Amino acid sequence: xxxVKIEAIRVNLIGSHRVxxxxxxxxxxxxxxxxxxAEADSITIQxxxxxxxxxxxxxxxxxxxxxxxxxxxYIVVNDMQTDVFYAQVVLKPAGNGKDSGKEIVIDSRxxxxxxxxxxxxCPIYIEDAIxxxxxxxxxxxxxxxxxxxxxxxxxKDFLGSLDLDDLEKK
Numbered sequence: 204x205x206x207v208k209i210e211a212i213r214v215n216l217i218g219s220h221r222v223x224x225x226x227x228x229x230x231x232x233x234x235x236x237x238x239x240x241a242e243a244d245s246i247t248i249q250x251x252x253x254x255x256x257x258x259x260x261x262x263x264x265x266x267x268x269x270x271x272x273x274x275x276x277y278i279v280v281n282d283m284q285t286d287v288f289y290a291q292v293v294l295k296p297a298g299n300g301k302d303s304g305k306e307i308v309i310d311s312r313x314x315x316x317x318x319x320x321x322x323x324x325c326p327i328y329i330e331d332a333i334x335x336x337x338x339x340x341x342x343x344x345x346x347x348x349x350x351x352x353x354x355x356x357x358x359k360d361f362l363g364s365l366d367l368d369d370l371e372k373k
Contacts, residue, residue: 204279204328207234209250209317212243223317225280225329232338234329236280236288242314249321261318268323272297275323276306278316281330283337290316 210226210233221243225234238246245261247253258266268275273294282289290313293306311319320327329338 205331205334207327207329209246209321209327212238212247214243223314225327227329227334227338232334232340234280234334234338236313238314238317242312242318245318246314246321249318261315261322264319265322268294273307275319275325277326277328278311278320279328279330280313280316280333283333288313288333292316292319 206228207225208228210224213222213224214220215222219240221238221240222235223238223243223246225236227233245259248255248259249261265275273296276293276295278290278292280288280290290311292309292311294309296305296307317327
C-alpha cells in the first residue's frame with residue numbers, strides 16, 4: 204500500500220464537479236478521484252478547521268465509532284471497477300475478547316472514507332496496483348519553460364522589428 208496525502212480539492216468549472224487530488228508521499232505521483240460536492244465540502248470543512256453549528260454526517264460516524272470504543276486505523280482506496288473507485292475503512296475494535304485484535308473492514312466510497320480519515324487523523328493509502336494503473340506524474344517544469352520560450356519567440360521577433368526612431372518622429 205502507498206501512503207498519500209490530500210494535495211488539493213479542485214472544482215471543474217464546467218458542471219461544478221469536484222476532484223480530490225491525492226499525492227504519494229515522497230513522490231510526485233498523483234491520483235485524482237472525482238467526488239460529490241457534499242463530500243468535498245465535508246473534507247474541506249475539516250481541513251480548514253471551519254466550525255459548524257451541528258455535526259456533519261462524517262462527524263457522526265466518527266463519534267459512533269469512538270463511542271463504541273473502536274478507532275479508525277486507516278483507509279485504503281483498494282479497487283476500481285467500471286471507472287468507479289472503491290475504498291475500505293479499517294477499524295480496530297475495543298475489548299479484550301477473542302476478537303479484540305481483529306480488524307474490521309468496511310466497504311466505502313473513497314470520498315466518505317477520506318472525509319472520515321481527515322477527522323480521525325489516520326493514514327490514507329492506495330493499493331499499489333491502483334496507483335500504478337491510475338496514478339499520474341506531472342510533466343517536467345523544464346519542458347514548460349521551453350514551451351513558454353518558444354511561445355514568446357514570435358513576440359520577441361515582433362519587438363525586434365519595431366522601428367523606435369519612427370515612433371519618436373510622431
